[in-house]
Amino acid sequence: MSEVVAGASGATTEPVPRRRFSVNAALDGFFFVFAGVASVWLAWLVLTESFSFGWFGILFFLLFWLVLAYLVLPRLHRILTTIYVPDYFIGRARTSDGLLGDPVNLAFDGDEASLHAALGAAGWTRADDVDLASSWRIVTSTVTRRSYDEAPVSPLFLFGRQQDFAYQQEVEGNPARRHHVRFWRTPDDWMLPGGRRVEWLAAGTFDRAVGFSLFTLQVTHKIDADIDIERDHIVTTVIAANPAARVEVLADFSTGYHSRNGGGDTIRTDGDLPVVDVSAVPVAAIEAADAAGAADVAAPAPSVPGGAER
Amino acid sequence: MSVDKRPAFESPARLVQAPPVAPTMARPAATVFGAVLVVCRVLAGVVWLLSLAVQWRQVVTVDLGIPLDDDAAVDAGSNAVLVVVLIVGAIVLAVEVVLALLIFRGSNWARITVMIFATLSITWSAIDYFGADTEITLRTTLITLALDILVLLALSSRNARAYARRPRVRSR
Numbered sequence: 409m410s411e412v413v414a415g416a417s418g419a420t421t422e423p424v425p426r427r428r429f430s431v432n433a434a435l436d437g438f439f440f441v442f443a444g445v446a447s448v449w450l451a452w453l454v455l456t457e458s459f460s461f462g463w464f465g466i467l468f469f470l471l472f473w474l475v476l477a478y479l480v481l482p483r484l485h486r487i488l489t490t491i492y493v494p495d496y497f498i499g500r501a502r503t504s505d506g507l508l509g510d511p512v513n514l515a516f517d518g519d520e521a522s523l524h525a526a527l528g529a530a531g532w533t534r535a536d537d538v539d540l541a542s543s544w545r546i547v548t549s550t551v552t553r554r555s556y557d558e559a560p561v562s563p564l565f566l567f568g569r570q571q572d573f574a575y576q577q578e579v580e581g582n583p584a585r586r587h588h589v590r591f592w593r594t595p596d597d598w599m600l601p602g603g604r605r606v607e608w609l610a611a612g613t614f615d616r617a618v619g620f621s622l623f624t625l626q627v628t629h630k631i632d633a634d635i636d637i638e639r640d641h642i643v644t645t646v647i648a649a650n651p652a653a654r655v656e657v658l659a660d661f662s663t664g665y666h667s668r669n670g671g672g673d674t675i676r677t678d679g680d681l682p683v684v685d686v687s688a689v690p691v692a693a694i695e696a697a698d699a700a701g702a703a704d705v706a707a708p709a710p711s712v713p714g715g716a717e718r
Numbered sequence: 719m720s721v722d723k724r725p726a727f728e729s730p731a732r733l734v735q736a737p738p739v740a741p742t743m744a745r746p747a748a749t750v751f752g753a754v755l756v757v758c759r760v761l762a763g764v765v766w767l768l769s770l771a772v773q774w775r776q777v778v779t780v781d782l783g784i785p786l787d788d789d790a791a792v793d794a795g796s797n798a799v800l801v802v803v804l805i806v807g808a809i810v811l812a813v814e815v816v817l818a819l820l821i822f823r824g825s826n827w828a829r830i831t832v833m834i835f836a837t838l839s840i841t842w843s844a845i846d847y848f849g850a851d852t853e854i855t856l857r858t859t860l861i862t863l864a865l866d867i868l869v870l871l872a873l874s875s876r877n878a879r880a881y882a883r884r885p886r887v888r889s890r
Contacts, residue, residue, distance in 0.1 A: 424719040432826070432883070439833045446840050450867045453860060479871055524858070578833070 441699075444483040451475045466715050477625040481505075485623065497601070498678035501564035501571075501590070501611050501660050503670035507623055509564045509611075510631070511662070513639045513677060514589065515600070518687035523608065525590070526686040530649035532575040534590065546643060550583055562628070564670070566592040566609060580707045584618045584629070589642055602657065608681055613669070614638040622672020633674045643682045652688040657681070743884050749821065756818035756832060757867045759810050767807045770805035774800050804846055821873065826882040829873050836870045839863075 409585040454475055458468030483507045490504030501509040516523055536542040538560040547557035557578040571590035577583040589612035599605050615629035632638065647653055663679035778796050820828035843863050872878060
């Protein structure tokens, strides 16, 4: 495991060397915790206030939920997970609150352009980054029930970094249901537990509905528990569309591990880790995929039993 | 290669370490939100000053118990006090607006200063609430308290901290 620990800590080194401890940093830590405690008090005040306003208090109760779900619980989780969740690679991405998120269930070899080309050819759409414009478009497309097939995905963290990019396939123009997969470039010289070098790690899951997160009570996507179906769907589509791509399976990489993701959804997996080598995929395929993209909107459902790599 | 044994938990000292951040980091929503909330706090202060000016005579006679009706000199004195209070209040609010602007532009000391005052204000309210049984309702101080807590939450968040403490590239 020594490489893993060294690799993970190597990923968070800063370009500018800084002192280990400063008054500034201590103040920041104090304010971070103090604000967390104060927000609990605020939630309590808002809750008690909601009873003194009759029917109007329902609005206050809504406000209480907003404060609790989007301010109090994320802050408490961030403080607690900083202490109890290990920060080296354990096969799981982490949410922005530090909770364990989607499992890492795919790996890729090849440079970034080849990866984009292979996914584009396989009928995957790159997700927009989260910003004001894309957030607004999510709201309008949800209200007007129009499709938004480049909808951004929430940030998940691996090696202390947000995903480098994400790809998705919309299902039946329904924003609540979609295939999606996030990609992280691994740090240089970093190896998987066991010593295999891969250039990209990815986490693919299928969003099946919109619901409440178990841990933060926020509105979020619920994922399908059988994450192997989605993993095999991604591998199958990429291999089918790219004759130059090869796949190798690290069998039982995280065998029989059953858990929950960052939203509290159950996940099951057989633990295999397919490593897809896309380094031989011609980069010119990107333009061809863009041309074919319009005809390829109806993405196949994740109904690939077993998958091609077995 | 020998590796030291790791503890089975992460050190809480990680909470006080700044997250790694690129010099080209875009301004995060938390920083914008924090600056806007400080401006809201200023607006609340303006409303408070105006209501104080309007109800000044009542405040002096009823709340402070100083009779104003009989003496023109006392009356003039009370008006002078009001002007001083308004000027001092206006200066404080102007400083707060400048701090909000500095926070928006990514100043770390402005962020720390505002957080210190928010912390003092929250602590004061908490002592009042838990110690002296003062009731905190929407009609009294819930709005200012909520603004203080929201300011503190926004400005102490990891994104706001990273943005304010990002390594600067001197382009000038």
